[in-house]
Structures are given as structure tokens and as C-alpha cells.
Amino acid sequence: MAEKTTHYYVPEQSPWPFITAIALFLVAFGAANFIQQNSGSGLVTNEGSSGSYILPLGILGILVMMFVWFRDTIRESLANMNSAQMDRSYRMGMLWFIFSEVMFFGAFFGALFYVRILAVPWLGGAGEEAMTHELLWPNFQAMWPLTLTPGGATTEAMPAWGLPFLNTVLLVSSSITLTIAHHALVAGQRNRLLVSLFITLVLGFAFLFFQVEEYVHAYTEMGLTLDAGIYGSTFFMLTGFHGMHVTIGATMLTIMFLRALKGNLTPDNHFAFEASAWYWHFVDVVWLFLFVCVYWL
């Protein structure tokens, strides 16, 4: 017994990482081709290239690889091959990965604060930039949300207390129901776990539905588009990447729901559930910052 626990465990070799690297290459190569073929602004055009086949192939490859790679890991876990040390490695790995995601959003929040606090006021002549204002766009008025750009593009600002507030309520509630689900899992209460996880999923997908609704409204009625200047750029970049992360988180939780139905999450072995829950809470916190900095103030 003592020997067994002090012996280090190293997992078997696996073909999946290498194939995943190929799939990632196809995504990158395909996406670059696809965007050059299909983007409206047309800085460069690359007619007749193969992006529309390679990109989906790469994405499919990544999905299949995730399935088989995680399947192997789950099997090893169910076969009790993972030590407590391995479990700690997974936890730490997930937390550091989430930290990297925080920094990714940090880049866009940084851009938002920079343009709001410095770039836009400078274009309007603030600080030492009176001549910048005078020489470039003397008629430009600095304001935020920037509804009239120096170049003349106009848009409306997205109000905070309609759909965005509803979405805040949805997402915060989903974090609460997810915590209830987690407690139920630890306590071994299967029904409470399934019900509260299901409610979490409903709330998450409702959030995504309203987000799409908001985008449609922005594009068709408000003139708030990616082309509408820096307000639209920061708005869509931040909410768009957030929405993408909600989609990823909701997918993870859906898989957790299916695994819970199958009964392979146990009170003392459910790292995947915790990792998904951490991810969901992270996405929730990002939204709170978004609501305050993008919509409200």
C-alpha cells in the first residue's frame, strides 16, 4: 500500500495531442483563408481558396479530438488510475488556464479604458492635444459612448437597463443554481443535482438567446455595428468574446449534465464538474465587469 502511493504515475502515450495539433493547424490555415475570401471590408481578397472546406474540417477535428482525449482521461479516472496528486495537477492546471483567460479579456478591457479615458478625449483636444484636435478633426466632439466618430460614422448607445440587465439577472442566478448543484453533488443528492444543473443550463441558454436578440436589435435598428467606430468595436469585441465563452461554458455544463445522468460523477471524484463550474463563475464575473463598464457607466 505504502509502495503503491509513493510510486509515481505517468500516463500512457497517446496519439490525440499530435492529431489535435494538426487540427489546430487546419483551423488556423482555414480561418485565414476563409476570412480573406469572405470578409466584407476587402483589404485583401483571395478568391477561390479552400478556407470554407479546411476551417470546418479543422473545427470538426478539434471536436473529435476533444471527445476521444477526454474519453480516455475519463476512463482512466473511472478505472482509479489517477492519484490524488494527478487530481491536484488538473485543478491547478484549470485555475492557471482561467487566469490566462482573464488576461485575454484584460487586453480588451485595457483597450476600452484606453480609448475612453485617453484616446477619445485627446482627439477632442484634451490634455496637451489641442493641436491634434485642431489639425485632424476640428469639429469632433469627445464623448462616451462615442455615437459620432471623427470619420462621421453614427450609432446609438446600447441602454443598460433593458435586456442587458435581464441578462445580468439570468447569469447571476445561474451561478447560484450551479453552486446548489455542486453542493448536491458533494452530498450525493442525485435529483437535486440534476434539477439545479438543468435550471443552470436553461438560464445559460436563455442568456445566449437574449444576447443574440440584442445583437439583432443593435444591427437592424440601432446602427450599432462593428463598423460604427470604437464604441461598436469595443462593444462587440467584449460582449462577443464573452458570449463565445458562455457558449463554451454552457457546452461544458451540458456534458456535465449528461455525465451526471449517466451517473459517473461521484461525490469524491468530479474534477470535470468543478472545472466547468469554475469556468462558469469566471464567465459570470467577466459579465459583471462588462455590465458596469460597457453598458452602464
Place this chain on the structure above:
Amino acid sequence: MGEHHGPMKGIKRWLFATNHKDIGAMYLWFSFIMFLTGGFMAMIIRAELMYPGLQLVDPNFFNQMTTTHGLIMVFGAVMPAFVGLANYMVPMMIGAPDMALPRLNNWSFWILPFAFSLLIIAIIQSFLGIADAPNFGWTFYAPLSTKYGPASTDFFIFSVHMMGVSSIMGAVNVIVTIFNLRAPGMTLMKMPLFVWTWLITAFLLIAVMPVLAGAVTMMLTDRHFGTSFFDAAGGGDPVLFQHVFWFFGHPEVYIMILPAFGIVSAIIPTFARKPLFGYASMVYATASIAFLSFVVWAHHMFTVGLPLAGNLFYMYMTMLIAVPTGVKVFNWVATMWKGAMTFEVPMLFAIAFVVLFTIGGFSGLMLAITPVDQQYHDTYFVVAHFHYVLVTGAVFSIVAGVYYWLPKWTGRMYNIGLAKLHFWSSLIFVNLLFFPMHFVGLAGMPRRYSDYSLQFADFNWWISIGGFGFGLSQLILLWILIEVCFRKKGEPVSDQVWDGAEGLEWTLPSPVPYHSFTTPPVIK
């Protein structure tokens, strides 16, 4: 399970690798190939600049060479070499069986060749006259890289995304390994300095590579989806690009030097036969440098018209970095002081590192002074500065590390005579290459041009001679490595290898068995 499985046979051992030494070796070979590739591009640059006027390549291709040379050396040569050394050495140094997440480790590595193939394809296309490769400098400032970037810029953007994924996953792995897989008794303040510097480097990587991903993503949307992040007409600002880029870029330069500090801190005590002077202060100095690296980025931007308060803040913060760096150099010198010194090849490179890196540090201090920098900005003085810290700093430390640990890896001693020849020819030519750049820079020769004014001609001729000499010297290293690794030449070495070497890696047999430690070693 466990101790019975050996490596798979043939190519599968490498494609499906989970072993930290196999993956480390692949990282190191990959980085060496990239080093020679990027070096070849540097040869083209120096050949063009050997004489004034245009003789070899057209200016556009020249710009593509400087751009790709920089990108390949930073992301393809120096960073993967350090990751390779971390993979190979960190588990051995802390008494672990392997890296914490071995399959993720393999993914991190195999992303790299694919990511760089996107860049190399662009260069080959350009060489064949099909399309332009990226030509906006390795810093890819907007709007050169957005509005005016060639079509291959989009491939470059996704290539950077892939490198980012690789670096982040690699760094997560290193951090988790160090936090979770240390043998019992290996407390944090007992860890070898290489492990400490890599822990902090990995933290920097996780903190800034996502920001780089954000920067290239904004480039992509500015290019194709109509956003105006870097376009003042839409309320954005091209200077925003520089802020985002250098928020990544400055920690990045410490990512490329902190592990070097760790390697040198392992080698100097061995050959001075004294423990490292001021171990704790080395740890704190490394952490201070890492912390300061987040608040100095705009010293790359003293000429873009920041507010005065901004310029002053970044000047003072930058000068502060000289304090912890000075602590380090002092400690290395103090370690050698009254030591029983011998001058084996790793020690030669390590001492050259201390002297020449310090020169790079001093020129950095000159560049930190805002009004002075406004004169030096974008001249060859800057090129001299960062090549002193990156070539005679980072690259010399990597070579020192390879000469130090190669006998442990292979079980054989390399050809010491050839290795000394490699050292002396590298040392002489590298200084002939980079030292005169200080003078032509101070005299006003701008960087990133394929031609120059006639008064710089003599210096540039000598610089090019230094460049060719330094480039050719690296073929000696290639030959040494081929002899030891593939032709299996060289005397067998003991487990200890070097008299004064201390650390867990020297308690393992040479060459190291497939699983480094199968049970945790006892730490004194």
C-alpha cells in the same frame, strides 16, 4: 501499469510522446533548426548591408527578412529552447517523474512546427515571387500591419495565435509541475534557481501571451471586420496597438532572460566550487524584475508623444530594474570571488554571459533615459542593445546550458577542443558583429533600412564580417551535437560529470533513464 511501459517504437515515440525528456529534446532540436533558419535570414541581411547601395535583395524583401528573422528568433529559437530545457531539467531538478500534464506537454510542442510552417510558407511564397511575406518588423505596429499589411498577415496572425496556445499550455504545465510534483522536502527555497526563474517565467507567459492574442485579434478585426481599434477616424488610436503590444512585449523580453539567469546560476557555482552567493536575494531579485516588467512597457514608446508624466514614470520605473539586475550580477561575481575556478566550456560561456549581458544591461540603462532615448530611438544603438541581451545573453546561456547538461543527457562527453573553438570564435565574432553597431547607431544610422549613408560603410563591412563569422561558428555546434547525439561519439561520463556540480539531476545515471525518478528522492 507504470514502470513497465517503455517508449513506443520508431516515429510514434516522438509523435505521441509523453516523456519529458523526449519532448524536451524535440523542443531543443526544433529551436536549433529555427535558430539556423533565422540565422540564415540574418546572413542575408548582413550580406545586403555589407556595402552601401542595393546589391542583393530588393528593399521589400529586406524588410521581410528583418521581420521574419526577429519573429523566428524570438518565438521559434529562444523561447522553445528555454521550454525545452525546462522540460528536460525541471522534473529532474525537483525529483519528479515527469511533467505534471504529459499529454498537454506533447500538444504544446507539436503546435509549434505547424505554427512556424505558416510563417515559413509565407517566406517561400515571397522568395518565389508569388506573394509578400510579413514586412512590418517583428513588432508589427499598426497601421503597417493592419491597413498596409500584405495578405500573408492573416496567416501570421493565426500563427501567433498558435504560438500563444503552445506557450500558455507549456507554461501552465511548468507551473503545475513545480507547485505539485516537488519531491517531499524540496521546499520552495531549496529549489535550484533554474526552477525558480522558470516558475516566474511561466507566470509571465500566462499573464502576457493572452494579451498578445488580444492584440493580433484586434488587428484581424481591424483588417477584415471594420473595427477601428487602431484607426483614429473611428475614435481608436494606432498608439493603442503599441501599448497592447508592449504590455506583452516587455514581460516577453524577461521571459527570454530569466531562465538564462537560472542556467548561469547553476553553472557558475559548479566551476567556482562554491555555493551560489546570495541565493535568497537571487529569488527576490527575479521576482522584482518580473513585477517591474509589467510597469515599464512604454519605455519602448518614448517618441510617440506620451504625456510628460507618462514618459517620466516609465523612465524611473525602467531605471529601477537596474537594482535587482545589479544584485544578480553582483552575486555571480561574488560566487566566483576566491573560488577554485576552472574554465570548462559551460563556464566559459557563463562568464562571457555575465560580462556581455552586463554590457547589454548598461546600454539598456542609457536607453531608459527618456531624452537620450529620443535620440537613440530606432537606430542601430537599439539593435546593438537588444542583441547583446538576446544573443550574448539568452543564446549564450542556452549554449552554456547545453554544454553543461549534454553529457548528462547522452552519457557521453562532447569534443571539448571543438567546443572551445566554438566558444572563442563565437565570442570574437559576436563582438565584431554587435559592438560597432553601438557606434553607427550613435552616429545616427537608422535600423530596418536596406541601405545607408556612405560614412557608415567601413563599420558595416566589419559588422557583416562579424555576422558571417558568428553564423559559421554555429555550424561547429551543429557538428558537435550530431557527433554526440547521432554518431554516438565521445567518452562515457560518470553520473556526477562535473566535480563541483550539485543538484538532484547529478544523482541520476548518465544518460538519464526513461522515467527520471520513479519514486521520490530524499532531499537533504
